Amino acid sequence: MGDRFELRDVRVDGDGGALIEGFSARIPADGLTALVGPSGSGKTTVLRLLNRLDDPDGGVVLFEGRDVRSYDVLELRRRVQHVGQVPVTFPGTVADNVGVGWEELLPRVHLPVALGSRQADVLSVGEAQRMCLARALARSPECLVLDEPTSALDTTSKAEVERLVRGMADEGLTVVLVTHESRQAAELADRVVSLGPGGG
Amino acid sequence: MNDLSGRISGADVALSLVLVAVAVVVSRVRRADLEGDIVIATLRSFAQLLAVGFVLDYVFDGRGTLTPLVILVMIATATLTSGARSRRVPGARKVAAASLAVATAATLGLLLVLGIVPFAPRAAIPLGSMIISNAMNTTSLVMTRLYDDLASHRREVEARLSLGQTSTEAAGPWHRSALRSGMLVIVDNTKSVGLVALPGAMTGMLLAGSSASAAIRLQLVVMYMLLAGSAFAALVAGRLTLGRLFTADHQLIRSLRRMPS
Numbered sequence A: 001m002g003d004r005f006e007l008r009d010v011r012v013d014g015d016g017g018a019l020i021e022g023f024s025a026r027i028p029a030d031g032l033t034a035l036v037g038p039s040g041s042g043k044t045t046v047l048r049l050l051n052r053l054d055d056p057d058g059g060v061v062l063f064e065g066r067d068v069r070s071y072d073v074l075e076l077r078r079r080v081q082h083v084g085q086v087p088v089t090f091p092g093t094v095a096d097n098v099g100v101g102w103e104e105l106l107p108r109v110h111l112p113v114a115l116g117s118r119q120a121d122v123l124s125v126g127e128a129q130r131m132c133l134a135r136a137l138a139r140s141p142e143c144l145v146l147d148e149p150t151s152a153l154d155t156t157s158k159a160e161v162e163r164l165v166r167g168m169a170d171e172g173l174t175v176v177l178v179t180h181e182s183r184q185a186a187e188l189a190d191r192v193v194s195l196g197p198g199g200g
Numbered sequence B: 001m002n003d004l005s006g007r008i009s010g011a012d013v014a015l016s017l018v019l020v021a022v023a024v025v026v027s028r029v030r031r032a033d034l035e036g037d038i039v040i041a042t043l044r045s046f047a048q049l050l051a052v053g054f055v056l057d058y059v060f061d062g063r064g065t066l067t068p069l070v071i072l073v074m075i076a077t078a079t080l081t082s083g084a085r086s087r088r089v090p091g092a093r094k095v096a097a098a099s100l101a102v103a104t105a106a107t108l109g110l111l112l113v114l115g116i117v118p119f120a121p122r123a124a125i126p127l128g129s130m131i132i133s134n135a136m137n138t139t140s141l142v143m144t145r146l147y148d149d150l151a152s153h154r155r156e157v158e159a160r161l162s163l164g165q166t167s168t169e170a171a172g173p174w175h176r177s178a179l180r181s182g183m184l185v186i187v188d189n190t191k192s193v194g195l196v197a198l199p200g201a202m203t204g205m206l207l208a209g210s211s212a213s214a215a216i217r218l219q220l221v222v223m224y225m226l227l228a229g230s231a232f233a234a235l236v237a238g239r240l241t242l243g244r245l246f247t248a249d250h251q252l253i254r255s256l257r258r259m260p261s
Helices: A043-050 A073-079 A093-097 A102-108 A114-119 A126-137 A157-170 A183-190 B010-015 B015-028 B036-061 B064-087 B094-115 B121-152 B154-161 B174-193 B200-207 B212-245
Strands: A004-015 A015-026 A032-036 A060-065 A082-085 A143-147 A174-179 A191-194
Touching: A015 A043, A015 A060, A015 A174, A015 A191, A032 A183, A043 A082, A043 A143, A043 A174, A043 B121, A060 A102, A073 A114, A082 B154, A093 A102, A093 A114, A093 A126, A102 A114, A102 A126, A102 A191, A126 A157, A143 A157, A157 A174, A157 A183, A174 A183, A183 B094, A183 B121, B015 B036, B015 B154, B015 B174, B036 B064, B036 B121, B064 B094, B094 B121, B094 B200, B094 B212, B121 B154, B121 B174, B121 B212, B174 B212
Parallel strands: A032 A174, A032 A191, A082 A143, A143 A174
Antiparallel strands: A004 A015, A004 A060
């Protein structure tokens, strides 16, 4: 399989200078790719380029060989689902949050179907993060980009989410995982892309 | 004659400076350190109102064609004030200008077209000024509220965008609350009118010797007019501000995107 993403000589400017500079990487379509680096190295920034929450100030980001900017941005975001560090729940029930197909999706993220009628804002952080994964899967993405999805979780929930994420990669989804834990990268990832301090 | 219409002479105004002196004495005795501000405020109000009085007398004296110009100057001044209050919104001045122009033209236009008020400078200028100052507050509130809310809820907004929502959908809850807060002041004023304080237009009519029922009829028109003006302003300011806070590609603008969360 070819590359799902390719970043070529990417630069993103911040207020006090470049957040990342001269960064190039390839992310294959298969398996789980971990994006590692110390805090402040621009991992989150790179991830935000993949679904165009942000655009680079220099260089180019390719999705399936084409500049991400050449896609309809809403369609790109549907195909490339982004899940953040802290789970974001919307007002309403878990079923409202996940949307169509929630009955099948909740078991996929190891949540009981009975949770569907529960208000989303009363879930534990671990449950909420798994609900966010289900909500992302509801859009039938080809790619999941996850920004330290376990950093807010306790040990048990963390292991659960790690297992889930690994399973999704095994089922054929392209998974990009930002982490600052080398243990997590080593255990879960098929390959690791490193960002140095100061980006690039 | 029990009314005050035409009864206040220059000497009366000079005599009323006694009231200013009371404020100065209170400030001095209680060490509020406002004496200087009170004097400046007194002088400014004197100069500003004197100038406005000359302009109004000049326009009312058979030069009604200048009415649109007077209203334009008021809109321009309000635009600068509102733009400065909301300067974190890129292009705040343009948003304010559009919002105030639409609110004034639509509200005043409706009053004139429906024949509720006559097409005369003596009606259009004071009513226009009330619409503009009220719409100015609404516009500033909507702009700053929308900016602040999107900044503090950046995570939620971007989570919505990430799921494939458009910027209008993603900002929906905060757009609604900005609109609400922009209109709420006038809605609350309309609810409590007369119970807390007698409003300005009505007070003016009463002092000028008009009957209470005539004063009330005018005040009702004024309140309903301000409701419509506020609604038009909130609608336009909300829509245009949203356009300034997102890119065409449904991304938050950089100043909002790069704020520490």
